[in-house]
Amino acid sequence: MKVPDPISLQTENRHLKVLNKRYIQYIREKVNQLLEVMGTQPLKPEELDDETLLEFDPIGIVAGAFQQILEHLRQTNRELELARDELQAIFNATGVGISIIDSDFRIIRCNEKQRQMLVSEPSEDIRGRFCYEVYCYKDSPGLDCPAVETLATGRAVTLREVKKKDKYFQVVTTPLKDHEGRTKGVIEVLIDVTEKKKAEELMLRTEKMVSLGQMSAGIAHELNTPLGSILGYSRLLLKDKNLTEKQIEWLGIIAEQTKRCSRIIKGLLDFARLPEETPVGRCDVNCAINSAVELLKKEALKRKIRIETELNNVPIVRGSQSEIEQVFINILLNALQAIGKDGRVHIRTYNEDQMVVAEFKDTGPGIPESIRHRIFDPFFTTKPVGEGTGLGLSISSGIVNRIGGTIEVVNSPEEGSIFRVRLVADA
Amino acid sequence: MNRKETVDINILGQVCPACLLVALKEINTHHERLRKGEVEVVVRTDHRDATRTIPSSAEAMGYRVFVKRTENYYEIRITARQ
Ligand SMILES: Nc1ncnc2c1ncn2[C@@H]1O[C@H](COP(=O)(O)OP(=O)(O)OP(=O)(O)O)[C@@H](O)[C@H]1O
Ligand SMILES: [Mg+2]
Numbered sequence: 001m002k003v004p005d006p007i008s009l010q011t012e013n014r015h016l017k018v019l020n021k022r023y024i025q026y027i028r029e030k031v032n033q034l035l036e037v038m039g040t041q042p043l044k045p046e047e048l049d050d051e052t053l054l055e056f057d058p059i060g061i062v063a064g065a066f067q068q069i070l071e072h073l074r075q076t077n078r079e080l081e082l083a084r085d086e087l088q089a090i091f092n093a094t095g096v097g098i099s100i101i102d103s104d105f106r107i108i109r110c111n112e113k114q115r116q117m118l119v120s121e122p123s124e125d126i127r128g129r130f131c132y133e134v135y136c137y138k139d140s141p142g143l144d145c146p147a148v149e150t151l152a153t154g155r156a157v158t159l160r161e162v163k164k165k166d167k168y169f170q171v172v173t174t175p176l177k178d179h180e181g182r183t184k185g186v187i188e189v190l191i192d193v194t195e196k197k198k199a200e201e202l203m204l205r206t207e208k209m210v211s212l213g214q215m216s217a218g219i220a221h222e223l224n225t226p227l228g229s230i231l232g233y234s235r236l237l238l239k240d241k242n243l244t245e246k247q248i249e250w251l252g253i254i255a256e257q258t259k260r261c262s263r264i265i266k267g268l269l270d271f272a273r274l275p276e277e278t279p280v281g282r283c284d285v286n287c288a289i290n291s292a293v294e295l296l297k298k299e300a301l302k303r304k305i306r307i308e309t310e311l312n313n314v315p316i317v318r319g320s321q322s323e324i325e326q327v328f329i330n331i332l333l334n335a336l337q338a339i340g341k342d343g344r345v346h347i348r349t350y351n352e353d354q355m356v357v358a359e360f361k362d363t364g365p366g367i368p369e370s371i372r373h374r375i376f377d378p379f380f381t382t383k384p385v386g387e388g389t390g391l392g393l394s395i396s397s398g399i400v401n402r403i404g405g406t407i408e409v410v411n412s413p414e415e416g417s418i419f420r421v422r423l424v425a426d427a
Numbered sequence: 428m429n430r431k432e433t434v435d436i437n438i439l440g441q442v443c444p445a446c447l448l449v450a451l452k453e454i455n456t457h458h459e460r461l462r463k464g465e466v467e468v469v470v471r472t473d474h475r476d477a478t479r480t481i482p483s484s485a486e487a488m489g490y491r492v493f494v495k496r497t498e499n500y501y502e503i504r505i506t507a508r509q
Contacts, residue, residue, distance in 0.1 A: 040447050040480040047445055061448050064455035065488060072489030 024050050027059070034062040097190035100176065101131050103151055103183070105141055114190060118164065131188070135164070146173040147186045154183040166410065167194045202401065205376055209398055212378050216268040223265055231258045267391045280403055281320040282426050285349055285356050286311040288321060292328035293347070296336065303341050307332075310348040314356040317423035319403040324423070327399050327407075330392035331360050331419050337383065338364030338417070355405075355422045362416040367409065375409065431506075432460075434468045438477075439500055446470075446477040451484060454505060461490065464507035473500045481505075 031053075032042035048056065091098060097114030099107055107126050118135050119126060131147065132138045141148050146157035150173040159171040170193050176185040234254045237243075243251070293307050300307050317324075335345045343363040350357050367375060374380045376397045381390030397407050405423040412418045436453050438446050450470050460466040470481060478501050482492040485505045495502045 035447070038447065038451075038480065038484050040476070043445070056448065058448050061452045061455060064458075065451045065484060068455070068458055068488040072487070075489065 024053070027053070031058045031062075034059065038062060038065070097188075099131065099135075099188045099190075100185060101147055101188055102185040105131050105147065107131050107134060108185065117167070117169070117190060117192060146171050147188060149173070150175050150186045151183055161193065161197070167192060168197045169193060201373070202406075205397070206401065209378065209394060213398075216378075220265040220268040223261070227258055227261050227265070231255060231262070234258065264389055264391070267389070267395060270395055280318050282316050283319045283321045283324045283423075285314055285317055285324070285358055285423065288325040288328055289347055289349065289358060291325050292332050295329060296332050299333070299336055300345075303336055303339065303343075305336055305339055305342070306344045308344065308346045310346065312348070312350050314349050314351055315425040317356050317403075317405075318426050319399075319405070319423060323399045327396040327421060328358065328360075330396045331421070334392060335360055335362035335364060335417075335419075337388075338362060340364070343416075351425075352422070354425055356425055358421045358423070360419045360421075361412055362418075364416045366411045366415065366417050372409065376407070431464070432466045434466060436468065436470045438470065438472050438474075440473065446472055446474055447480045447484065450477075450481045450503075450505075454485065454488065454490070461505070462507055464509075467504060467506040470503040470505070471500050472503065475501075477501070478503060 028043065028045070035042060035058075043053070043058070092112040094111065094113060097111065097117050099110040099114050102108055106128055107130075108128075110126065115126075126134050132141045132145070136142060136145070144159070144162075146159045149155075149157045154175045154177070156172065156174040162169050162171055170191045172189045172191075173186045174189075175183040176187055178184045234251050238248065238251050238255070289309060289311060293309060297307070332345065332347075339345070339362055345363075346359075346361040348359045348361070350359070371380075371382070376393050377390070378394040379390040380394075381388035383390075393407075400407050400421060400423070403424065405421060408420045408422070410418050410420075434453060434457055436449060438449050450468070453468055453470075454461065457466050457468060461468065470477075472478070472481075478494050481503050482494060485492045489508060490505050491508050493504045493506075495504070
């Protein structure tokens with residue numbers, strides 16, 4: 001065996017030492033890089049000599065720490081995803097409409113309910129579009145828009161009542177702030193208050209009618225007796241043989257007008273009648289419509305108005321046959337009077353949930369928005385004196401409400417008005 | 428007090444970054460029981476910088492950290508979340 005010569009061993013040894021130093025240097029550098037990532041200062045060689053450095057295994061330690069950091073991040077991501085899904089579900093399940101709008105009035109997001117309430121095209125992508133365009137059909141934000149105020153003041157604003165698409169809404173806008181507290185958008189919450197408002201209106205109407213009913217019942221009763229005398233005596237006088245032609249004609253008018261007064265009074269008494277006086281009966285709606293049409297056939301013919309009926313198979317409803325017939329006569333007569341001459345009335349019956357609907361659609365001028373809420377008021381009429389007393393619809397709504405039904409009126413999208421009488425099916 | 432086991436690490440007199448490495452090493456060793464809340468690690472140090480570096484790393488790893496100052500040193504208590 002050859003003994004290595006000491007000189008070459010020395011050279012090799014020096015060479016290895018240099019290499020070793022470079023490796024250690026590399027390890028120190030990498031350790032320091034890792035420590036910097038962990039947010040701390042580099043290791044000083046005097047703190048930890050090369051031997052202890054390797055033994056201490058700093059890279060292993062930091063790797064272990066990183067593993068835990070990753071594990072924690074994964075866990076946090078899973079939790080965030082879950083929270084996001086939950087939030088999304090709540091966002092869509094809630095009974096109010098929610099939209100998030102940026103400071104340029106662009107819709108960032110909205111929930112399902114909001115879509116149902118205000119967006120006509122269900123599949124339409126409204127993200128990024130202007131809220132005033134999509135929700136308000138305008139080309140700039142309205143003056144009364146609560147979002148404008150919230151963006152300007154950074155405060156929440158409530159708009160008690162706004163009408164859209166034949167419905168009433170309450171709107172609440174709250175600011176969406178960035179890290180510095182500046183308002184960068186609004187959260188708009190939309191609540192449908194139509195039912196509540198309808199109930200309030202009905203309540204008010206009922207109250208008005210009850211007090212008016214009591215008063216008119218008293219007056220009507222008082223008037224009945226003197227009217228009876230006028231009628232009786234004018235008829236008696238008519239039997240007199242010595243009257244001139246003119247006098248006979250005048251007496252006839254007196255008798256006729258007195259009878260008219262009696263009819264109005266009878267109407268008032270009907271109107272004032274209290275619910276417990278009439279037991280709730282059963283009524284065939286289609287049958288009632290046929291009798292009403294039969295009764296007004298001549299009048300319609302005279303006016304050149306066609307009455308079309310589309311009577312579907314509907315259940316018997318609660319209510320007295322003659323009263324409901326009376327309601328239909330009132331509505332149909334109003335339609336004929338509104339059309340005047342030449343036109344069409346379409347009557348349709350159909351089922352809707354537990355209700356039976358009788359719908360009257362006419363080709364008249366429709367009802368101006370300004371008086372729509374008053375047409376059910378007693379004595380409200382737009383007809384000339386002597387033609388209408390303004391009791392038809394108030395009596396009708398009294399009858400219908402008493403048996404748990406409703407009368408709704410809307411302007412038809414094409415022309416004229418639509419009256420819908422909803423009656424409760426008899427179980 | 429609760430029946431939690433405590434791992435005490437005394438690194439008084441040592442300076443960062445060694446402090447951090449010692450603390451991390453201890454957390455690594457006990458990490459499973461630490462996560463389950465069976466163990467907590469308490470580090471005692473008099474090096475002020477360690478009260479910043481140790482909590483920030485431990486929090487990134489998903490632990491809860493409490494720092495308490497006593498008369499002569501800081502006590503850093505590392506426990507499971509919740
Ligand atoms: N189909 C309709 N089209 C347009 N306006 C209508 C219609 N039905 C009712 N109206 C309006 O509602 C008002 C009130 O109707 P209501 O039946 O209560 O009274 P009236 O018809 O005026 O009088 P009365 O029925 O006592 O003879 C009418 O004067 C009319 O202005
Ligand atoms: Mg009428």
